[in-house]
Amino acid sequence: MRYYLLIFVVIIFGAANNSFSATIDKSYVSPFQGTYDKAENYWLENIGSKPNNNTRSSILYFLGNVTNTMFHEFGHALISEFEIPVLGREEDAVDSFANIMMISEDPDPILDEMIVAVSDEYFEEGKFSELVAWDEHSMNEQRAYAVVCMLVGADPVGFKHAADNANMPKDRQEACAFEWGKTSVSWNKLLEEHYLSAKEKHAPRIIVQYQKPEEKYIKVAGLLEASGIIEDVAEYIGVTYKIPNDIIVSVKRCGEENAFWEPDNHKLTMCYELVDKYLASATSTQSTSNK
Numbered sequence: 406m407r408y409y410l411l412i413f414v415v416i417i418f419g420a421a422n423n424s425f426s427a428t429i430d431k432s433y434v435s436p437f438q439g440t441y442d443k444a445e446n447y448w449l450e451n452i453g454s455k456p457n458n459n460t461r462s463s464i465l466y467f468l469g470n471v472t473n474t475m476f477h478e479f480g481h482a483l484i485s486e487f488e489i490p491v492l493g494r495e496e497d498a499v500d501s502f503a504n505i506m507m508i509s510e511d512p513d514p515i516l517d518e519m520i521v522a523v524s525d526e527y528f529e530e531g532k533f534s535e536l537v538a539w540d541e542h543s544m545n546e547q548r549a550y551a552v553v554c555m556l557v558g559a560d561p562v563g564f565k566h567a568a569d570n571a572n573m574p575k576d577r578q579e580a581c582a583f584e585w586g587k588t589s590v591s592w593n594k595l596l597e598e599h600y601l602s603a604k605e606k607h608a609p610r611i612i613v614q615y616q617k618p619e620e621k622y623i624k625v626a627g628l629l630e631a632s633g634i635i636e637d638v639a640e641y642i643g644v645t646y647k648i649p650n651d652i653i654v655s656v657k658r659c660g661e662e663n664a665f666w667e668p669d670n671h672k673l674t675m676c677y678e679l680v681d682k683y684l685a686s687a688t689s690t691q692s693t694s695n696k
């Protein structure tokens with residue numbers, strides 16, 4: 406059993422009650438199964454698979470990185486909407502938030518591969534990007550290891566392979582248990598007064614809008630819309646927290662590979678350029694999360 410605090414998957418996807426069981430239930434179906442199935446249907450019809458490419462891993466790689474980026478930006482959103490104090494760098498704090506949100510209580514064959522793919526993407530990016538010490542974000546390799554640390558901290562046995570694959574030293578793996586606990590408890594403490602109670606009704610306040618994509622982004626836009634992954638994350642945030650303002654999630658062309666939160670406009674933007682980069686990585690990278 407993992408020491409989870411934030412329960413993304415069960416609330417939004419309506420997992421069966423027995424998903425909270427500490428023992429592995431062979432009839433367990435990932436709450437992400439429906440999202441995966443929709444993505445796979447679209448993928449097989451419109452994107453296809455190259456020989457030697459593992460379609461399932463590619464799809465989970467794509468979904469994992471999109472989900473993590475969405476949670477990263479919603480982390481910024483929660484900080485500004487609730488005026489949450491941040492000690493240290495906000496980019497690191499919201500990376501942690503995004504990683505924590507993707508670690509379920511029990512092993513999940515879909516979500517686990519999605520979150521490992523996030524570290525794979527950072528490691529991959531780290532091979533090609535210049536080391537920039539002044540950036541507001543940590544360096545790609547550090548962000549990759551931050552994901553791995555949360556994983557092996559939450560589940561030292563289940564994610565040992567991920568930490569070993571990333572060559573994380575044993576003593577560091579052990580220290581991650583403390584780091585995971587401290588980080589997840591801290592986030593929970595900061596957010597607990599903002600949770601919607603079961604009795605509270607909250608009008609939908611997060612609206613997802615897709616800008617009509619130009620030719621080169623038609624497939625990736627179609628994949629996003631078909632899977633509903635953007636809506637899934639937005640809906641989870643909307644039904645979990647007492648967000649004071651309406652929020653727009655805009656999926657659009659930006660002219661750069663990016664995603665961002667605009668506090669004054671209460672607007673989250675996910676750029677087609679960024680999700681297209683994830684799609685390119687998903688179809689070319691031999692993910693270490695392949696099993």
Ligand SMILES: [Zn+2]
Pocket residue numbers: 477478481496499
């Ligand atoms: Zn950020």
